[in-house]
Amino acid sequence: MRRxxxxxxxxxxxxxxxxxxxxxxxxxxxxxxxxxxxxxxxETLDLLHYGWCAALGLLxxxxxxxxxxxxxxxxxxxxxxxxxxxxxIPWTHTLRGWFTALLIELTFxxxxxxxxxxxxxFLTQFNxxxxxxxxxxxxxxxxxFLRNAGEVPAQSAxxxxxxxxxxVQTIFLAFMATAFAIPVAFAMSFFxxxxxxxxxxxxxxxxxxxxxxMNITRSVEPLVWALIxxxxxxIGPFAGVLALWVHSVAxxxxxxxxxxxxxxxxxxxxxxxxxxxxxxxxxxxxVPQVIPPFLSFTIYRWDINVRMSTIIGxxxxxxxxxxxxxxxxxxxxxxxxxxxxxxxxxVWAMDIISAKIRERIV
Amino acid sequence: MTxxxxxxxxxxxxxxxxxxxxxxxxxxxxxxxxLVVIGLxxxxxxxxxxxxxxxxxxxxxxxWLFGEEITAAEGARLRALRTQIGMIFQQFxxxxxxxxxxxxxxxxxxxxxxxxxxxxxxxxxxxxxxxAALERVGLGGRGGSRxxxxxxxxQQRVAVARALMQQPKLILADExxxxxxxxxxxxxxxxxxxxxRDEGMTVVCTLHDVDLVQRYATxxxxxxxxxxxxxxxxxxxxxxxxxxxxxxDAEPATDMLLGTEGATP
Ligand SMILES: Nc1ncnc2c1ncn2[C@@H]1O[C@H](COP(=O)(O)OP(=O)(O)OP(=O)(O)O)[C@@H](O)[C@H]1O
Ligand SMILES: [Mg+2]
Numbered sequence: 282m283r284r285x286x287x288x289x290x291x292x293x294x295x296x297x298x299x300x301x302x303x304x305x306x307x308x309x310x311x312x313x314x315x316x317x318x319x320x321x322x323x324e325t326l327d328l329l330h331y332g333w334c335a336a337l338g339l340l341x342x343x344x345x346x347x348x349x350x351x352x353x354x355x356x357x358x359x360x361x362x363x364x365x366x367x368x369x370i371p372w373t374h375t376l377r378g379w380f381t382a383l384l385i386e387l388t389f390x391x392x393x394x395x396x397x398x399x400x401x402x403f404l405t406q407f408n409x410x411x412x413x414x415x416x417x418x419x420x421x422x423x424x425x426f427l428r429n430a431g432e433v434p435a436q437s438a439x440x441x442x443x444x445x446x447x448x449v450q451t452i453f454l455a456f457m458a459t460a461f462a463i464p465v466a467f468a469m470s471f472f473x474x475x476x477x478x479x480x481x482x483x484x485x486x487x488x489x490x491x492x493x494x495m496n497i498t499r500s501v502e503p504l505v506w507a508l509i510x511x512x513x514x515x516i517g518p519f520a521g522v523l524a525l526w527v528h529s530v531a532x533x534x535x536x537x538x539x540x541x542x543x544x545x546x547x548x549x550x551x552x553x554x555x556x557x558x559x560x561x562x563x564x565x566x567x568v569p570q571v572i573p574p575f576l577s578f579t580i581y582r583w584d585i586n587v588r589m590s591t592i593i594g595x596x597x598x599x600x601x602x603x604x605x606x607x608x609x610x611x612x613x614x615x616x617x618x619x620x621x622x623x624x625x626x627x628v629w630a631m632d633i634i635s636a637k638i639r640e641r642i643v
Numbered sequence: 644m645t646x647x648x649x650x651x652x653x654x655x656x657x658x659x660x661x662x663x664x665x666x667x668x669x670x671x672x673x674x675x676x677x678l679v680v681i682g683l684x685x686x687x688x689x690x691x692x693x694x695x696x697x698x699x700x701x702x703x704x705x706x707w708l709f710g711e712e713i714t715a716a717e718g719a720r721l722r723a724l725r726t727q728i729g730m731i732f733q734q735f736x737x738x739x740x741x742x743x744x745x746x747x748x749x750x751x752x753x754x755x756x757x758x759x760x761x762x763x764x765x766x767x768x769x770x771x772x773x774x775a776a777l778e779r780v781g782l783g784g785r786g787g788s789r790x791x792x793x794x795x796x797x798q799q800r801v802a803v804a805r806a807l808m809q810q811p812k813l814i815l816a817d818e819x820x821x822x823x824x825x826x827x828x829x830x831x832x833x834x835x836x837x838x839x840r841d842e843g844m845t846v847v848c849t850l851h852d853v854d855l856v857q858r859y860a861t862x863x864x865x866x867x868x869x870x871x872x873x874x875x876x877x878x879x880x881x882x883x884x885x886x887x888x889x890x891x892d893a894e895p896a897t898d899m900l901l902g903t904e905g906a907t908p
Pocket of ligand 1: 658659662663664682683684685686687688689690691
């Protein structure tokens with residue numbers, strides 16, 4: 282069984298290896314496109330022989346597993362069985378070392394081509410963006426001086442006013458999302474901790490279920506959640522609260538449960554030994570140990586939520602993003618700059634405050 | 644009417660993956676005994692103690708507690724049996740962030756109402772009992788301190804008070820003084836002895852120190868590699884049996900400490 286797992290790992294790695302080799306060979310052969318690169322995903326897919334790569338990968342993987350001298354060195358074997366040699370051999374002396382090094386190189390090269398890295402443009406074409414940068418920075422600095430001279434542009438002052446009001450909304454939005462997330466995440470985290478869910482088969486099921494649901498929830502972007510809740514409860518800050526709430530629950534369950542998994546098991550044993558029931562064991566053996574880190578995580582999460590809630594506003598989830606988005610679209614960089622500075626100041630302040638509080642708690 | 648407190652029959656424990664911690668251990672503890680379990684580090688002493696109150700489930704074998712089979716009990720029945728077994732640990736295992744008082748009160752959780760105990764509210768009678776237990780171990784007036792502010796010896800006395808609060812019929816003590824200053828060992832051991840003598844509690848205790856074994860044990864058993872290799876009174880415990888248990892290289896005369904790394908062949 283474990284040998285089979287090792288074989289599958291090898292197979293996947295070798296197939297990826299071969300696919301990347303083929304991709305690079307095709308890209309540099311110059312047969313396609315004006316630059317010699319493959320441009321669209323369809324073109325790439327048309328040309329790659331993944332079936333053959335997989336078959337060849339399997340063949341090599343089987344060969345690697347069955348050749349006596351090097352079987353131990355296959356990456357799959359090492360991952361599944363763990364390192365078996367005592368002395369540390371430098372990687373240049375093993376087949377696995379070379380294979381891993383090559384695989385990393387290949388991945389980097391392939392990534393370079395796939396994400397269309399253009400170092401030349403990056404280093405030489407800055408002047409095309411100067412307009413935006415000037416708008417973001419210069420106009421606002423300028424406005425400060427103008428204000429001193431008593432000439433505040435009416436429009437800019439308006440944005441500042443609106444921005445401040447919505448900033449308050451943003452902070453409360455983040456706060457409510459966090460507050461709603463705490464009890465739900467707290468209750469669920471006990472089911473998501475491995476060390477508390479080993480005893481009965483029901484609890485093992487709960488563990489798997491909660492972990493799976495939370496992983497899925499967490500991997501869906503808050504922006505997508507916002508879109509879902511906007512059609513559910515309508516445009517406005519409450520949709521944003523719900524979106525951040527869902528995401529915060531998933532994130533907090535992960536942080537909380539990892540904390541629970543790292544507690545000292547001694548008090549749990551001691552309380553269990555008195556004949557206490559499961560809830561009492563949690564209350565006395567677990568909770569006192571995890572409260573300070575939980576508080577710290579929660580404040581950190583509030584901090585993250587403030588940052589996220591600006592983006593949520595882009596799609597109509599309330600908060601300052603709501604007035605930021607149209608100005609970005611219209612290219613009113615001066616006003617965008619004003620708002621960005623407001624957000625930056627808030628995030629900065631939140632960061633300092635949350636760091637201070639967390640310092641106190643732990 | 645039987646006088647046995649604990650009967651262990653053919654108990655084995657195999658930990659994942661394939662660690663044989665106990666092999667076919669059988670023994671009986673009579674009521675009122677102070678039974679000391681000795682053996683090298685890793686010989687299975689802690690595992691045996693934890694099997695008796697089912698903190699660990701044995702792989703095979705059965706265990707009776709005052710005539711009732713604890714290895715067959717589940718749920719509420721198991722918890723009810725556990726209230727009769729107090730436990731004292733090498734690392735004290737107090738709730739570090741709670742007060743001393745709250746730690747002592749937690750000894751009575753087995754009989755407390757669920758709701759009240761979750762809110763940490765206790766009846767007046769329980770509080771009086773806890774104060775008395777603290778006074779008895781010489782910590783009267785320290786109830787308000789946070790548990791981790793106390794010294795090691797004081798913390799272990801709080802653990803003794805917690806066991807006293809529980810009012811069990813059996814005490815399991817797993818190296819209760821191994822992490823204490825040698826000068827403080829007798830102060831804690833005397834309190835455990837008093838539970839045995841004055842309260843009539845049966846004690847099963849693991850120890851490493853020859854001195855303590857001969858001073859407190861009424862009977863002695865030894866484990867080696869998970870097997871029971873010796874059973875007898877503390878006075879029959881001579882140099883030969885000592886080597887049997889601890890291996891030929893161990894030195895009882897020059898080194899008073901048994902079973903620590905130095906004694907391993
Ligand atoms: N939870 C566990 N999982 C896996 N193996 C364990 C576990 N607990 C104990 N063991 C193993 O069982 C064996 C007996 O351990 P045990 O703790 O009972 O020994 P001990 O006699 O109490 O030793 P010490 O004097 O060091 O406390 C050891 O080999 C130990 O590694
Ligand atoms: Mg032990």
